Amino acid sequence: MAKRIIGLLALALTLCAGAVQAAPLKIGVLAPISGSSAADGNDIVKGVKTAVEVVKAEGGIPGFDSIEVDVQDDACDPRQAVAGANKLANSKVAGVVGAYCSSATIPASEVLNEEKITMITPASTNPKVTERGFKYMYRMCGLDSQQAIAAVKFMKDQLKAKSVFILDDKTTYSQGLANYVADEAKKAGLNIVAVEHVNEGDMDYSAVLTKLKDSNADVFYMSLQNSSAGIRMIKQLRQMGIKSAVLSQDAVYHPNFIKEAPEQAQGVFFTFGYADKNAPVYKKFLEKYTALNGEPGAYSAYSFDSAYALMTAIKAAKSTDADKIRAELMKMNLPGASKVIKFQENGDSGSNYVIYKVTGEAFKEYYNPETNKLF
Structure with a gap:
């Protein structure tokens, strides 16, 4: 007891x-x-x-x-x-x-x-x-493989590109994505004029950008680890008068890219996931996030x-x-x-990549690879 x-x-x-x-x-x-x-x-x-x-x-x-x-x-x-x-x-x-x-x-x-x-x-x-x-x-x-498909479809079907110059900074992410883009470009029949590499943290890209300029490639695919590297590169690229269309990816896609290079960023294309900004959950997120932190990042x-x-x-x-x-x-x-x-069973949640274009002070939805139509 x-x-x-x-x-x-x-x-x-x-x-x-x-x-x-x-x-x-x-x-x-x-x-x-x-x-x-x-x-x-x-x-x-x-x-x-x-x-x-x-x-x-x-x-x-x-x-x-x-x-x-x-x-x-x-x-x-x-x-x-x-x-x-x-x-x-x-x-x-x-x-x-x-x-x-x-x-x-x-x-x-x-x-x-x-x-x-x-x-x-x-x-x-x-x-x-x-x-x-x-x-x-x-x-x-999404995945690199899915992002690469969207990127190459845009190059071929919308930009009508025949040639592409691919660059990465040797990181696991950027080089892996660049490799997928190269594979998809080959399948699509594009001419890969070069696959070049820089080092993460490099400050001067003049050597590789000179190669890009001499190549006269229709598209420059810029795969870098972060927006700070993208900002440096796009400034130097514009200064050299390179005419190739520029397509980058989700790591460079960041509000800072436009804020720090407002003129040079104009017309640059990006692959990034599509979000319905009229959806109730997005509005709830945006309202709370903005109140706490200001503008959302990528x-x-x-x-x-x-x-x-x-x-x-x-x-x-x-x-x-x-x-x-x-x-x-x-x-x-x-x-x-x-x-x-x-x-999905393996832990992925699918992709929703679309193409954005820097227009004014914003990334504007430009092209939907699934529908093959402009927004």
Whole structure:
């Protein structure tokens, strides 16, 4: 009898303690907060924090008294990404949004998958991210292979290009995407006049741009790791009077590209995911994000959706167990800010790449590869 009374008292004390102070829900973020990709990394953090505020306004998540965001800086460095992933695992996060660079996401996901922690990348497009059969790895953006198809279709069907000059900066992301573009260009019958490389962090591109000018290529495909490199390159390209049409990709697509090179950026084309800005969820995201942070960056909506999907799954599962979260993510058909979120078995969520053109102070929707029509 005495043992039973003691047991009941212990249970009562446990329940009372839980009622007084419930545990916080911890959401991890792995992103480049420092280094050349810091603009995108900080946009990712802001997108996650915006999603947290939206969830809190919707009533929060039962069982948790608060939602905390634990940010780790990976600086797009593989070793720093692994260290950050270990820190997040040790702090018992329920899931991680990140990383930005594929070179950081791939090694970090090995740590998190082994620890059974959900990871959703809003930005890493290298196919290897979801090709390894990792049960707890998901992707909100599209893939390099899908982006390359959209890029080459635009070159051939809209620009009527016959030749293309391809350049990357040797990073896992930019070189991988450039390789896919080269493969698709060959299939489409385009003449690849050159595939050149620069180093990430280079300041002077005159040597490779001279080759571009001499080639008279119809299209210059500029695959770089971040917008800061794109800004330097487009300024030097315009100064040299190069006439090739310029097509770049999602890493260079950032408001800073226009802000820092307002004249030189005019007419540059980009592949990036299409977001319906009249959709209710996008409007909710934009209103909250703008109030907290100002203008969204390139990956703000993708990171918002990654965090919102994660928290929605946790709420539905009533658990932070990765297998229970996965069960909810797999049956999800959730309207998001960037797209309708619906994951495939391998963790991908599909692509929605379209072509944008810098016009005035904005990226304007220009061409839809699926319909083969201009907007």
